[in-house]
Amino acid sequence: MNNNKQIFKVNIQLWKGIAIVAAAFSFIICFLIIANYLQINRLDPVNTEIINTLVERLSQNPNDEALKEEIRELDLLARKAYFTNQWQIRTGGYLLLIGVIIFLIAIQLINSAKKISPEVGEKDDNNLFLQKTARKWVSFGGIGLIIIALFFAFLTHNRLGETFTEAAFAENALNKEATSDETGSIQTPVETSVNETGQTDIEESTEQTTKTIKSSIADYPTAEMKENFPSFRGPGGNGIAYQKNIPVNWDGATRENILWKATVPLHGYNSPVIWGNKLFLSGANGSQRQVYCYDRNTGKLLWTANADNITGSPANAPKVTNDTGHSAPTVTTDGKKVFAIFSTGDVIAFDMNGKRVWAKNLGVPQNHYGYSSSLYVFKDKLIIQYDHRTESKVMALSVESGDIVWSTNRNGKISWASPVIVKTFDRVEILLLTDPFLASYDANTGEELWKIDCLYGEIGPSVAYADGIVYVTNEYASLVAIKIGDNPEKLWETYDYLSDVPSPVATDKYLFLATSYGVVVCHDAKTGDVLWEKEFNNGFYSSPILVEGKIYLLDKQGIMHIFKADKEYISLGEPKLGEKAVSTPAFANGRVYIRADKNLYCIGK
Amino acid sequence: MAKKEKKKKHNRRHFIDRSLRISIGLGLAGLGSFLIKKSISKEYVWQLDPEKCIQCGRCATSCVLTPSAVKCFHVYDMCGYCDLCGGYFRPETKKLTTAAENQLCPTSAIVRKFVEEPFFEYDIVEELCNGCGKCVKGCGAFGNGSLQLQVNHRLCVNCNECAIARDCPADAYQRVPMDDPYTFSGYRNKENKS
Structure with a gap:
């Protein structure tokens, strides 16, 4: 008996030692795996862009022995890094698992070998207690293992996958010339500016853009943009139009004030945009993607351009829901080119006569309803909010070539909202909303300026901005006013009326919010107090536009509710189009343009 | 009364015995059909x-x-x-x-x-x-x-x-x-x- 006790004592000590060693070992392995993961991200060993550049240089000077040596060393290093990292992660995973198992066994043995004093009459209670404890630890252990496994799976596979994807894109873009020859359709070869580390050339673009930053701050949106209606919800996407003499009455049934009506070939939930005498929009189905240009004075379809034969575009369009479709994002224009993006991730640029300038595929967005963030142009950059399931980022492409000028990763979820670009006190900011945060990015460099957690859910509405305050909302979440700046703060929050599709619009004094169930609310912009609320018969998907001190808000049945942007609800008209509509109208002097279910309307006198 | 009890006991054993045989038979038949289906169907x-x-x-x-x-x-x-x-x-x-x-x-x-x-x-x-x-x-x-x-x-x-x-x-x-x-x-x- 005494001998047995002696043996038990020795075993406990031994297992305690094993538990400590196993815990320390697991911790070190865990640390090394994380370090390895970070190293992969930093080095991006599969991307051989730098070697390609050196080889190109060698072809100009074939006898440069030093350069040859450099290439060979780099090649060896890259391959070593690539395979060693893979081996290390794989082996590290196994070692970690073994370490954790040994640790758990040791702990279990130590616990089971502990001396338990008999307690007469409390046997049942002890059993119950032991069972409860065992259940608890089994649950915690299981959850812990799952979390660790998910954590490492996420770290190793997904991020590695993204890195590889970026490398493949870079390679693909470099080889695009050859491919475009095969397809015979892409007229300008596209090259990305992804460098050898897999990150985009932010520094270079920063240098270029900082020279012109002052002028860009002074005039955004530019006078030219204000004269036109170049993007979804007007210049910068803030829901404000700068046009004059906008009509307040028309009737689709009698054609009163309907100047022309044209059928749009392919369906789409995007809205029209205007530059000069041209009006642009897009349409798509599972097999076709098109951009249309109309003469906005006559309604004549000037050209139709197909977005096809794009390298990397999926053979089958991704699944989308009927209420989003394949062309939910609105096109944009800078007066020289028009840009469109589709559910496939195909982004394309045409000149004003419909000739293709460049096209590329950004990777199919993993979005269960369909991609819907609209495009905007800031100076010489095309701004794209690309928040989908597998990655979330905002990027700027060169309007001339489609090259990535900058790209900033975001740790958000899928967003169906669109960017809003505004001039704030001393800079031009891109405001992006996703679950769970609102973030601001420098339009010149893509640098994240500030971020604040404020919302959750499947974000549909874009933000509204006025007088240093951003207003964000989403159904089942809240309506929040946020004072912007390097340290943003919530000014007020309310939960009464929330939007799931239409974006709000703000003035310095008031905030107007429409809902898909037909209620329109006016809040005091500074306090959040409800100044008025009105329920209409039909709901709204179209976003309100502020023009000439009036709000133009189109309901789902095609009735335009026009009212004063004021603290009291004063209706100025409720003209009917006679066709269902969910798109947001575009404005030109004396004209309103509405894309309805099947037709495009021009309204004016 | 005693006779009835005896009969009852016998019936229950008989029932369990038969149930087991049927269960095993069904199990074997199911396994057999699954294996046959697997061997003839194309993957x-x-x-x-x-x-x-x-x-x-x-x-x-x-x-x-x-x-x-x-x-x-x-x-x-x-x-x-x-x-x-x-x-x-x-x-x-x-x-x-x-x-x-x-x-x-x-x-x-x-x-x-x-x-x-x-x-x-x-x-x-x-x-x-x-x-x-x-x-x-x-x-x-x-x-x-x-x-x-x-x-x-x-x-x-x-x-x-x-x-x-x-x-x-x-x-x-x-x-x-x-x-x-x-x-x-x-x-x-x-x-x-x-």
Whole structure:
């Protein structure tokens, strides 16, 4: 008996030692795996862009022995890094698992070998207690293992996958010339500016853009943009139009004030945009993607351009829901080119006569309803909010070539909202909303300026901005006013009326919010107090536009509710189009343009 | 009364005995039918059609495995055993040596072996190949197209929804019978089918 006790004592000590060693070992392995993961991200060993550049240089000077040596060393290093990292992660995973198992066994043995004093009459209670404890630890252990496994799976596979994807894109873009020859359709070869580390050339673009930053701050949106209606919800996407003499009455049934009506070939939930005498929009189905240009004075379809034969575009369009479709994002224009993006991730640029300038595929967005963030142009950059399931980022492409000028990763979820670009006190900011945060990015460099957690859910509405305050909302979440700046703060929050599709619009004094169930609310912009609320018969998907001190808000049945942007609800008209509509109208002097279910309307006198 | 009890006990045992026999019988029958069904029904696996493949590089990046289960296969029957191999050498290579600056493969997964003047043999080292398809593109552009990408079924985990098939821009992925899982284009394919 005494001998047995002696043996038990020795075993406990031994297992305690094993538990400590196993815990320390697991911790070190865990640390090394994380370090390895970070190293992969930093080095991006599969991307051989730098070697390609050196080889190109060698072809100009074939006898440069030093350069040859450099290439060979780099090649060896890259391959070593690539395979060693893979081996290390794989082996590290196994070692970690073994370490954790040994640790758990040791702990279990130590616990089971502990001396338990008999307690007469409390046997049942002890059993119950032991069972409860065992259940608890089994649950915690299981959850812990799952979390660790998910954590490492996420770290190793997904991020590695993204890195590889970026490398493949870079390679693909470099080889695009050859491919475009095969397809015979892409007229300008596209090259990305992804460098050898897999990150985009932010520094270079920063240098270029900082020279012109002052002028860009002074005039955004530019006078030219204000004269036109170049993007979804007007210049910068803030829901404000700068046009004059906008009509307040028309009737689709009698054609009163309907100047022309044209059928749009392919369906789409995007809205029209205007530059000069041209009006642009897009349409798509599972097999076709098109951009249309109309003469906005006559309604004549000037050209139709197909977005096809794009390298990397999926053979089958991704699944989308009927209420989003394949062309939910609105096109944009800078007066020289028009840009469109589709559910496939195909982004394309045409000149004003419909000739293709460049096209590329950004990777199919993993979005269960369909991609819907609209495009905007800031100076010489095309701004794209690309928040989908597998990655979330905002990027700027060169309007001339489609090259990535900058790209900033975001740790958000899928967003169906669109960017809003505004001039704030001393800079031009891109405001992006996703679950769970609102973030601001420098339009010149893509640098994240500030971020604040404020919302959750499947974000549909874009933000509204006025007088240093951003207003964000989403159904089942809240309506929040946020004072912007390097340290943003919530000014007020309310939960009464929330939007799931239409974006709000703000003035310095008031905030107007429409809902898909037909209620329109006016809040005091500074306090959040409800100044008025009105329920209409039909709901709204179209976003309100502020023009000439009036709000133009189109309901789902095609009735335009026009009212004063004021603290009291004063209706100025409720003209009917006679066709269902969910798109947001575009404005030109004396004209309103509405894309309805099947037709495009021009309204004016 | 005692007789009744005895009868009851006997019936219960009999009932349990019969239930067990029936359960075992049903279980065996079910297992048998499952195995028969499995042996006669065809199972399918993912494979890519080399004739549709555009070597976009996504086979290397989209697979759930790292490195990818897609590998380059060499259809030797089609190979010209060229000295200047478009799948091995970068375009515009000046000296046909195995130096790093001349090799197209980013992982150096192709081994070039001298056979006899002027022929060289090219072997793929499966462990090194990451399925990027650069060699396939080069071989297709300048050679006979004997280097081809295929899903290696010793490695593939046969996902229900293949991640590469989902991302493939050429729609080159398809389900093929497990007993004929490779779809080489060219001679090897013809021989397989004949």
